[in-house]
Structures are given as structure tokens and as C-alpha cells.
Amino acid sequence: MAPMPSWRMASPHVVRPPLPDDPLAATGRPLRWGVVATGSIARTVSAQLRQLEDAELHAIASRDLDRARALAAERGAPVAYGDGARGSGVAQLAADPDVDVVYVATPHGHHHDVTVPLLEAGKHVLVEKAFTVNAAEAEALVALAAARGVFLMEAVWTRFLPAYVRALDVLVSGELGEVRWVQADLGFAAAADPRSRLWAPEDGGGALLDLGVYTFTWAHAALGMPASVQAVGHRSAQGVDAGHALTLTYPGGAVAQLLGSLEAHATRTATIAGSRGVLRTFAPLTHPEGFMVMTGDDRRREEVPHGPVPYAYMLREVTRCVQQGLGESPTMPLADTVATLRLFDAARAQLGVAYPNDRQA
Numbered sequence: 001m002a003p004m005p006s007w008r009m010a011s012p013h014v015v016r017p018p019l020p021d022d023p024l025a026a027t028g029r030p031l032r033w034g035v036v037a038t039g040s041i042a043r044t045v046s047a048q049l050r051q052l053e054d055a056e057l058h059a060i061a062s063r064d065l066d067r068a069r070a071l072a073a074e075r076g077a078p079v080a081y082g083d084g085a086r087g088s089g090v091a092q093l094a095a096d097p098d099v100d101v102v103y104v105a106t107p108h109g110h111h112h113d114v115t116v117p118l119l120e121a122g123k124h125v126l127v128e129k130a131f132t133v134n135a136a137e138a139e140a141l142v143a144l145a146a147a148r149g150v151f152l153m154e155a156v157w158t159r160f161l162p163a164y165v166r167a168l169d170v171l172v173s174g175e176l177g178e179v180r181w182v183q184a185d186l187g188f189a190a191a192a193d194p195r196s197r198l199w200a201p202e203d204g205g206g207a208l209l210d211l212g213v214y215t216f217t218w219a220h221a222a223l224g225m226p227a228s229v230q231a232v233g234h235r236s237a238q239g240v241d242a243g244h245a246l247t248l249t250y251p252g253g254a255v256a257q258l259l260g261s262l263e264a265h266a267t268r269t270a271t272i273a274g275s276r277g278v279l280r281t282f283a284p285l286t287h288p289e290g291f292m293v294m295t296g297d298d299r300r301r302e303e304v305p306h307g308p309v310p311y312a313y314m315l316r317e318v319t320r321c322v323q324q325g326l327g328e329s330p331t332m333p334l335a336d337t338v339a340t341l342r343l344f345d346a347a348r349a350q351l352g353v354a355y356p357n358d359r360q361a
């Protein structure tokens with residue numbers, strides 16, 4: 001018998017996260033945060049982070065001190081680090097005793113190298129998705145966090161949002177019956193800027209790592225980890241996947257089809273189909289504010305808003321876990337992160353996409 005693919009080892013079930021009425025309300029002692037990078041998502045998340053009652057935004061680190069200072073001033077953080085010679089201000093941030101938790105928001109091709117010194121210094125770390133470019137890098141970070149006894153999580157914010165949690169409740173209720181297939185698509189026409197992280201192999205570019213994390217989140221919620229993956233797509237001139245289609249198969253015959261594109265727009269929805277009914281998320285599936293449930297002739301529309309600070313649900317989970325001394329989130333466990341990257345490693349091999357930093361860490 002052929003050896004079982006290693007990504008089947010992870011749990012197929014998602015642990016329902018506590019869903020706070022107010023994700024900004026304190027759950028314990030204040031945590032002092034640092035942020036690495038000053039790009040698009042670093043700006044968004046740092047603005048939402050400072051709204052948590054028990055978060056103090058202490059420092060911003062950048063490859064450029066002026067950029068760090070500018071964002072720190074905008075966000076009211078007292079400290080800025082940025083010294084290219086010492087590497088993105090990360091070494092200084094790691095050495096700062098007034099930082100408890102760090103949010104890493106560099107392109108994924110750099111997540112491993114940025115996160116290692118932070119974990120070595122005993123910081124808890126929230127790493128943007130995709131967690132790393134491959135499973136070997138992820139396993140190395142997981143082992144290091146365990147050795148240092150610190151919290152580590154991939155920033156899959158979808159898993160903590162009210163609509164996702166409510167969809168889990170529908171799945172668990174049995175209303176859809178046995179889930180037989182999942183279909184999810186996510187795409188947009190990205191500017192053909194060769195400097196963009198989306199196209200740069202050294203940044204971990206391509207649709208799979210950028211968008212596949214989200215489409216797979218919905219397949220995983222309904223069906224868990226697959227038994228096999230077949231991937232087709234095509235590569236950009238730089239060699240990253242400009243678009244992909246993944247077919248996942250599951251024990252018992254269920255299938256999932258996931259589409260991701262950096263060249264075309266998409267419905268940006270996920271459909272979960274079972275023997276009794278269908279659930280279809282609103283767009284965008286990254287942070288939907290509800291879904292439709294269709295059973296027989298009945299159609300039900302559930303509005304499940306996340307409010308004006310949607311990243312706060314994920315940041316609340318990190319805060320709660322660190323306050324409680326947990327090494328990982330039960331809802332976004334590190335085993336799921338590693339298993340997903342093993343799946344993506346297999347898909348990427350079929351797509352013929354390799355990265356210059358695609359090493360076995």
C-alpha cells in the first residue's frame with residue numbers, strides 16, 4: 001500500500017473559538033506589542049490592534065528607520081526600530097524587554113527568517129499568512145516556539161470571525177447533512193508590477209500562498225485535511241503561479257475544488273454542499289458577513305456582521321491565549337498550519353513553482 005500522505009495527520013476538526021460580544025474588551029493583563037513591517041497589512045492591523053483595551057502598541061520595526069518612525073508616530077507607538085545593517089530592526093525589537101508579542105507582517109518569503117530571532121528572544125509571535133513558504137520552514141518555527149515555551153500562530157483571521165463561527169455551528173448541527181463537496185474561489189487582477197510581493201519568487205509570490213490559504217480554510221472547515229491533491233495552473237514570467245485550480249479528494253469520496261487567480265476576478269465565495277442542503281458564504285470569503293443556507297425549497301439568509309474592527313477577533317484570540325499561558329490557539333493550531341503547508345508543497349510541486357528560499361530549514 002502506498003504510504004499515507006503526511007498532511008492527513010492533522011486533525012480534521014476545527015475547535016470553535018470563543019466568540020466575544022466585544023472583541024476589544026480586555027480579557028486580562030495588558031500585552032505590549034511590536035510590529036515588523038510598515039506595508040499594507042501592517043498599517044491596517046496596527047490600527048485595529050491599538051483599539052484593544054488590553055493592548056499597548058510599543059514598537060514598530062522596519063528595514064528603514066524613517067518608515068518605522070512615521071508609522072510609530074501615526075499609531076502612537078513610543079519606539080521605532082530600523083537599521084538595515086542589523087536586519088529590518090528585528091534584532092533590536094527582539095532585544096527589547098518591553099515587548100511581549102510581535103506581529104510579523106513582511107511578505108511570506110521572509111516570515112521564517114524574521115520570526116526565528118523573535119522566538120529565540122522569547123517573544124510570542126503572530127505570523128501573517130502564508131505562515132512560511134514551505135512546511136519545513138514551518139516545522140522549524142513550531143519546534144523553536146515549543147523549545148522556548150512561547151505562543152505562535154498563523155494569522156488566519158477568517159477562523160475567528162463571527163460568520164465563520166456561525167457556519168461551523170450550521171455544519172455541526174447536521175442541517176447540511178453529510179458534506180460531499182466544497183467549491184471556493186478567490187481572485188483579482190493584480191497589477192503587473194514586478195516589484196510587488198505577489199509576483200516576486202523571493203517573497204513567496206503567487207496565488208497559491210496568497211489566496212489558497214483562504215479558499216482552503218473553508219474546505220478544511222467542512223471536510224478537514226484531504227487524502228490527495230491534484231493541481232493545475234500556469235506560471236507567470238517570474239515563475240510563480242498566476243492562477244491555479246486544486247482538486248482535493250477525501251476519504252469517503254467527498255471532493256473540493258479551489259480556484260485562485262492573480263489575473264482574474266472571482267465570485268470570492270465558498271459553497272459547502274451536503275446531502276441535505278447547501279451553505280454559500282457571502283463575498284468575500286476572507287471575511288464574509290453572513291451566508292445563505294438552502295435546504296430543499298427553503299432559502300435562509302443569515303447576516304453575521306463582524307463590525308468595524310474585524311481583525312480584533314483574531315487579535316483577541318492571541319491575547320487570550322498568551323494571557324492564559326497557551327503555546328498555540330486551539331482554533332488555529334500549529335498542526336493545521338504545518339499540514340496546510342505540506343498540502344501546498346505537494347500542489348506547488350505539481351504547478352512547477354519553486355522559490356529561491358525554498359530550502360528545507
Ligand SMILES: NC(=O)c1ccc[n+]([C@@H]2O[C@H](COP(=O)([O-])OP(=O)(O)OC[C@H]3O[C@@H](n4cnc5c(N)ncnc54)[C@H](OP(=O)(O)O)[C@@H]3O)[C@@H](O)[C@H]2O)c1
Pocket residue numbers: 037038039040041042061062063064067068088105106107108110128129130155157197210
Ligand atoms: N490577513 C490579511 O488580511 C492580509 C492581507 C494582506 C496581506 N497579508 C499578508 O501579510 C504579508 C504582507 O502583505 P502586504 O500586503 O502588507 O505586503 P506589502 O504591502 O508589500 O508590505 C510588506 C512589508 O514588508 C516589509 N518587507 C518587504 N520586503 C521585505 C524583506 N525582504 N525583508 C523584510 N521585510 C520586508 C516592508 O516593510 P518595511 O519596508 O517597513 O521593512 C513592506 O512594506 C503577506 O504575507 C500577506 O500574505 C494578510
